[in-house]
Amino acid sequence: MPLANPSSRNPKTVSPDAPHGPEYWEKLRTIGVDAGLHTLGVAPAEVMHRALGQLHERIDNDLVNGMKFTFLRPERSTNPAIHLEGAKSIIVGVRSYAIDDNQTSELSQSPLGKIARYAWVDHYGFLKDSLNLVADQLRSDGHRAVVFADDNAMVDRETAWLAGIGWYGKNANILLPGHGSFFVIGCVVTTADLPMATPLEDGCGACSRCIPACPTGAIVENGVIDANKCLSWLLQKPGIFDREHRIALHDRIYGCDDCQTVCPPTRRAGTTESSELVQSGVDVVAWLHMDDVTLNESCQRWYVHQRDMTWIRRNLLINIGNVGDPTDDRVMSTLRTYLQHPRGELRAHAVWAAARLGARNLIDFNDPDPMVREELLHLPALRTGL
Ligand code: B12
Ligand code: SF4
Ligand code: SF4
Known part of the structure; x- marks a missing residue:
């Protein structure tokens, strides 16, 4: 020690x-x-x-x-x-x-789950x-x-x-x-008495590019974020993911960068090389097959409510519905597994993903779980382009 x-x-x-x-x-x-x-x-x-x-x-x-x-x-x-x-x-x-x-592994596997930069x-x-x-x-x-x-x-x-x-x-x-x-x-x-700084003046000026760039309209006033709409919070919040914002989530599984990636001063600053190996994305199917211990270790640094891996799996299932390929056996067999998962929350999100991928035939329409029944009442349309 x-x-x-x-x-x-x-x-x-x-x-x-x-x-x-x-x-x-x-x-x-x-x-x-x-x-x-x-x-x-x-x-x-x-x-x-x-x-x-x-x-x-x-x-x-x-x-x-x-x-x-x-x-x-x-x-x-x-x-x-x-x-x-x-x-x-x-x-x-x-x-x-x-x-x-600089991540090189996993990224060839589809679907890919996107992680926000700060993580x-x-x-x-x-x-x-x-x-x-x-x-x-x-x-x-x-x-x-x-x-x-x-x-x-x-x-x-x-x-x-x-x-x-x-x-x-x-x-x-x-x-x-x-x-x-x-x-x-x-x-x-x-307790040290040190020379105090003076706050800086606003540097945004006439720019307001981040506001329309937010996929859910979560910047409700200058400098004010509505957590009912911010994907970064919705990905961390436990429970059923707000149906209204699932499509906007696209391939994200942790955090969201859109209001920063469009920002001119942040873009101009660019990025630099790092000696650290980064983890910018994950193989969604592989993660959906991990046991709790392995999954927990794989996202150790993230904020996960009570370290309950259900919420990470939920995010991964939405990703499958948004970017998974319905002709890929890896994707469809994973979805089948989750349509029979013991946790109602996960069956509910698997039902949503199956409907998005045009696989309603896989869904059990007699599932008695109230969360699943609620999903069945609000099934999404087939994903555009499929
Ligand atoms: C809760 C929280 C969140 C919540 C809510 C975010 C929010 N804006 O409140 C969620 C989960 C959504 C979130 C998301 C993110 N977060 Co966060 N989050 C926090 C946390 C824990 C507390 C923030 C807080 O107290 N908010 C309360 C509100 C009242 O504060 P505020 O939003 O800063 O509001 C100020 C402005 O409105 C300003 N203000 C007042 N009047 C006016 C007028 C104008 C015109 C303007 C422009 C501003 C302004 O004054 C307010 C009070 O200080 C801090 C860590 C910490 N302990 O502080 C990290 C922190 C803010 N998050 C951080 C990061 C990196 C993120 C994400 C980028 C992560 C991601 N990629 O997904 C996103 C960015 C989302 C966004 N656009 O804000 C960093 C921010 C770094 C930075 N450069 O600013 C922090 C500081 C973590 C850290 N220690 O580095 N986060
Ligand atoms: S983090 Fe994403 S969802 Fe949240 S305010 Fe920024 S762009 Fe919008
Ligand atoms: S995009 Fe950047 S510079 Fe423009 S308003 Fe938003 S935070 Fe300010």
């Missing part, structure tokens, strides 16, 4: 000799950049009133659709002082995920490692520090905006000037 790093524990009190100020900030910033962060900035460790108001407004306007995350306890996720007594600064760091697709590699793991190095330095200098990387306890985009790292795009993402929005965000809340 590796020895615990002694500096990873916070001192009980802040040392009176602990450094502060611009020079110290430069030292911390350099540690972060050397550790792979694209850039860092500092925001005041104060209540983030705008984000707090927005979280409540989204809840009140019914835009949350069962999401917990930062919405569960808005007063907590917008108040850094709750997480660290005496907190003075939030050091925000971002890591780029604008890397090339191609364990970016949050790398982000956390880099931020931990900054936090280690703070602690060894006598400060207290806590790291958050995509944690529900902190509203990351607002911290990045306050830290002068980027502006809020109309697609709700934080965009870095000259580099677009393919960045994950994390922070270190600390």
Whole structure:
């Protein structure tokens, strides 16, 4: 077992000799950049009133659709002082995920399930490692520090905006000037007093390309996403996938990138080579034949409700209905298996996929399960082009 790093524990009190100020900030910033962060900035460790108001407004306007995350306890996720007594600064760091697709395996198999860019590699793991190095330095200098990387306890985009790292795009993402929005965000809340940044002005200007590009119209106002329509959330939400948005889902199985891939600043920034092997897509049929343990390991990094693989299989079945080839035996025998699956939710989505592929003859119209019966009442038309 590796020895615990002694500096990873916070001192009980802040040392009176602990450094502060611009020079110290430069030292911390350099540690972060050397550790792979694209850039860092500092925001005041104060209540983030705008984000707090927005979280409540989204809840009140019914835009949350069962999401917990930062919405569960808005007063907590917008108040850094709750997480660290005496907190003075939030050091925000971002890591780029604008890397090339270098995946070579599996991709020849059809149908292919598409994964959104932020999940191609364990970016949050790398982000956390880099931020931990900054936090280690703070602690060894006598400060207290806590790291958050995509944690529900902190509203990351607002911290990045306050830290002068980027502006809020109309697609709700934080965009870095000259580099677009393919960045994950994390922070270190600390007792160090560091020079605060000034938030950036809007950089979208007259552009609004992301709004019509969203396949479901989920950007309901500039910077406001309706989670009832956002495919990224619908893919994570447990239960029956909203029928209205299944066709728009197309081949996605985890996350959605459309509002970013059309974005001019993000497009202009381009992508770079990576030494990491990426996972940008999966062999859908192979994944549908995996047992729970193997499937769970294959998507270890993803957010999956209660790690119940039913929801991943559900997404894969919709993919089959949208892009599977009905003349492919691999596809049809998989569908047959799922039409007899013990879980009603999965039979329901298999029924939908079978109807889309023109295989109504495979469907058991006497299935007594209420979820399947509901599907039978709303069978989709044969997929266009078949
Ligand atoms: C819940 C959540 C989601 C939800 C809801 C998204 C949402 N927009 O609220 C779902 C599951 C849909 C989702 C999807 C995605 N997410 Co997400 N998600 C989160 C999470 C956990 C909380 C976000 C939150 O608190 N939202 C609450 C609302 C109130 O905040 P907001 O949307 O930022 O709203 C602000 C703006 O409206 C702004 N504002 C106010 N007035 C105005 C006016 C104008 C004109 C404008 C432009 C803005 C503006 O102020 C609001 C408050 O700060 C964070 C991680 C974290 N702990 O913070 C990641 C996070 C936001 N997600 C991230 C990513 C990468 C994604 C996806 C790209 C993943 C994917 N490819 O599928 C998509 C993008 C969808 C989108 N267009 O937003 C990154 C964003 C990185 C970045 N560069 O911005 C984060 C920060 C994770 C991380 N730590 O890196 N996500
Ligand atoms: S992630 Fe996809 S579904 Fe969600 S707002 Fe962006 S384009 Fe729309
Ligand atoms: S597509 Fe245009 S409006 Fe949307 S986030 Fe990008 S620059 Fe802003």
